[in-house]
Amino acid sequence: MIVLVINAGSSSLKFQLYQMKDESVLAKGRVERIGMESAIVTIEPTGKPEVREVREILEHTTAIRKVLDMIVHPEHGVLKSVSEIDAVGHRVVHGGESFSSSVLVTEEVKREIKRLFDLAPLHNPAHMLGIHAVEANMPEVPQAVVFDTAFHQTMPPVSYLYPIPMVLYKKHKIRRYGFHGTSHAYVSEQAAKFLGRPLEELKLVTCHIGNGASCTAVDGGKSIDTSMGMTPLEGLMMGTRSGDIDPAIVPFTMAKEDLTLSEVNSMLNKHSGLLAISNIGSDMREIAEAMEAGDRNAALAFEMYEYRLRKYIGSYAAAMNGLDAIVFTAGVGENSALLRAAVCRGLSFLGIEFDEEANARRSPDDRAITKPGSRVQVLVIPTNEELVIARDTYGLILNRNDVE
């Protein structure tokens, strides 16, 4: 079975094409700058050179059409015909309280994702465009949706409720949902495998540190708390998002700076975090380079980022009354030895015996960056959200065929 995995954003669309027989990636790629005159389409067919094209792509239906054309292109394509694609799986960021696992797309599922637009205005409308674009180009192909929030549906009320009037939860579902669940679930399972212990016995803190960042307390394989909340703005300091701040700052800033709601929203989501403090950028590589060169703002941004992450890890050890391992994953977590070192040095009281050398030299197969006897292990595990989406989609299709 061949599964196409799609992660549609408002102006971009990433994809991976899987042969499920051996879970191999046939091709992957992305369309960037959708809606602009010079959109960039990139495809990396496995075993062949990358192909790049710049052209006008004004909306998602055209973007998917272009991706499909490239997949079946006589030279750099990997399939003979689009009809070889058996199913499409989409990443959907917000599943609210309605979805605690992945589902096949139906009219009802689409209505529900639409109802959640309010809760994830930056993400869900774009995912819906992706679903419609696939319908327009491949009307016969079944689609599945895999939610970032699903894994966190096991959180108890004590961690998912906000201490604000209960009526707001009842009327508007204002509560904490958490995100990056696919990634937190995947690296938890991988960590248990690596440690050679049943997941049900482990207390883990998984740190998904990419552009967006969140950490999760995974107790016995279940998410019991996570740093993102009703939206992906709460929690850790991120590339351009503030993470936790005093909510009183919102009305105060609106009054003092004469800002509209949408302007404050944009300030907290797009102009805060590493970018705001460093005045350089949101990319950890740029911050590290500038620090190296002696830039004080970059150093302060890095210290705040690390300090806030370390406090969350400590609080989750307290939430679970114990800790067996910390897992680092995603762009920054997998690649920034500097960040991992700073976090681990500051958590030695937990019984972390950090292995500086393993951390610095880490090759793709290395996992542990603590010494063998360390009471708390620290692991680096590459995430693979696309593979989980492909597997879930495959499973749902097999199940459906069984039922029919």
Ligand SMILES: Nc1ncnc2c1ncn2[C@@H]1O[C@H](COP(=O)(O)OP(=O)(O)O)[C@@H](O)[C@H]1O
């Ligand atoms: N070698 C590296 N060192 C430090 N940070 C890195 C490195 N490579 C990538 N990153 C960071 O990873 C981030 C992207 O992470 P990723 O998980 O791909 O994010 P997203 O899925 O949210 O786009 C970049 O913003 C960059 O800061």
Ligand SMILES: CC(=O)OP(=O)(O)O
């Ligand atoms: C939910 C979220 O923050 O996603 P991303 O990290 O892809 O922005």
Ligand SMILES: [Mg+2]
């Ligand atoms: Mg990501």
